[in-house]
Amino acid sequence: MAKGMQGFGYAFCLLLSVLLNILLVANILYGGDGEWRLRELKWSQDAAAAAETVAALQCSGHGRAYIDGKIGDDGITPVCECHNCYSGPDCSLLLPDCFADADSGDPLFLEPFWVQNAASSAVVVSGWHRMSYSFPGSSNPGSAYFSQELENHIRKVHAVAGNAITDGKYIVFGVGSTQLCNAAVYALSLENSSSLSPAKVVAKIPFYPLYKSQTEYFETKYYEFQGDPSLLKNDTDAAGNVIEFVTSPNNPDGHLRAPVVGGPFARAIYDRAYYWPHFTAIPAAADEDLSIFTISKLTGHAGSRFGWAIVKDKSVYENMFMYIKAAELGISKETQLRALTLLKTVLQGDGRGIFNFSYEKMKSRWEKLSQIISQSHRFTLQEISPKYCNFFEKIRGPSPAYAWVKCLWEEETNCTTVLEAAKIIGRAGSMFSAEDRYVRLSLLKRDDDFEQLLVRLRELVAIEDGAKTM
The missing domain is CATH 3.90.1150.10 (Aspartate Aminotransferase, domain 1)
Structure with a gap:
């Protein structure tokens, strides 16, 4: 009988302990003012409500309101930003003499996909999110500035798409593929710095104009832009001192390309911005020494300015990283968080x-x-x-x-x-x-x-x- 009472006492104490812990947790999570609201989550609810309010404005389907956009005369209501050729307060007015603008490469055709996946792709950032310059840990030069989890998801997306081999290679982040293009030119020019003349940067016509404008803008004693590779035919130093941009698929014509310049010391930068299944057939996974990709043409988020390079050689990777570090001291943590969230959505289900x-x-x-x-x-x-x-x-x-x-x-x-x-x-x-x-x-x-x-x-x-x- 005594043992039974003792067991009952233990059980009662255990139950009392559990109840006490539940009450303590509830006191932490919930306010004591009678309102059953999560005290610690209140800030995210307000942020989500503001985003939902703006997203609910339909703008006749020919415009969109943004949380960082213009506000109406009442100082509260967001204003619709109309698509090209549309006007009016709700963007319902089609302008009859409007020009069809087919100039820029803004990948807004993907907007409906993200509307369909609004919940999984939404990002709410606390005011104290990643305030430091760096991430903890330093297993390689970039780990202090680059999210390891984002790198892991980049590798997974390439595995699903079958468009690039990442095993045994390094990944460096940049402010879009734009910054990475010049970082790659800089890094490869150092690989052949023993040459008395600067590396000749070339690209087969027609080529993306950034290669020329950016290389000339940042021109140093290490490299200079030379134009089409055919111009190097009579250059005796060319075979050992050339950096070639190979855009595949090419911008503007969409053709898959291979390097023009040969030789054991010629280096290639593969711009693979459009090497995704929605723009081209994928005959094989890219396995180059240096390939550049961008989230712009994968998910459509050009405004996030995020790209990455897949690099085989450690010294090239380290020099590209040093370029990024000197220019930006890393990549925005908010950009990396958004990119990670987007890639998680991309990889939902079978990732296709x-x-x-x-x-x-x-x-x-x-x-x-x-x-x-x-x-x-x-x-x-x-x-x-x-x-x-x-x-x-x-x-x-x-x-x-x-x-x-x-x-x-x-x-x-x-x-x-x-x-x-x-x-x-x-x-x-x-x-x-x-x-x-x-x-x-x-x-x-x-x-x-x-x-x-x-x-x-x-x-x-x-x-x-x-x-x-x-």
Whole structure:
């Protein structure tokens, strides 16, 4: 009997202890003012409510309000920011004489995907989030400034997409691929610093204009921009002192490329911004010494300014990191957090959702534009042959980011001017060191922009015969 009472006493004390702990936890989490609100989570609720309020403004489907955008006259209500060609307080007014803007590479075509995945991709940041310059730990030079968890997710995304081998390689973060391009030029130029002449930086025409403008802007005694590799034919020092940008798929024409310059000391920087299943077939995982990627063309978040390089050689990695450290003292912790959150969403389920969504949209856009241009004898598009894609495990057609349009009529040597007369804004061929008979049209922008481009192209093709006789 005594033992039974003793056991009961132990059980009673245990129950009392559990209840006491529950009350203590409740006292910590909840206010004592009778309002059943989580005291410690109150700040996140307010932040979430503000974001939800702004997101609820529909702006007729032709605009969007932002939490950091303009505020109305009442000092409270956010104002709609209208898409191109739309106006009015709720962006419902279509401007009839508006120009179709197909100039920039803003990847806003992915916005609907993120609207569908609003909950998993949302980021709420506390006021005390990562206030330090660095992360704890220092297993390699970049670990103090680069999120290890973000690096792990980058490797996982590449494994799912099958577009790059990351095993045994280093990853360095940058402010978009833009910063990494020059960091790579700098690092590779140091690898051959024994040469008496600066490294010659080259890129095959047509090439992305940043390579030239940025290299010339930051030109040092270590490197200089030389243009197309064909210009090096008579240069006896070229084979051992060249850094070549290899853009694959290429911007502007979407073609997969290989290096032009050979030799044991020639170095290549592979710009792989568009090497994702939604822009091109993936015939094999990239396994270069130095490849550059950007979240801009993976998720569409160009404004976050985040990119990464996959680097094989440790000394090149360390020199790229030192460039980033000297320029920025690392990458914004808020940017890294957002990138991590986005990649977690990308990897949900089997990790194929964003690629399936994006490929179908880009394929549809290319088909619609090609159908219009096929009816023309004034313009032509680049040819991209169907290829087997390891990601989709089938032969697939083209879905490039850009249309590389050529004006065929002999007298029309400036295709940009021809399109501007038809209220279409493109990017001139000379921007890519090509003839102005070419013009690049972006297929990456919002649905409103793309539909306006199709409208203007249909009108232009419809009047071809009349335009020829004028």
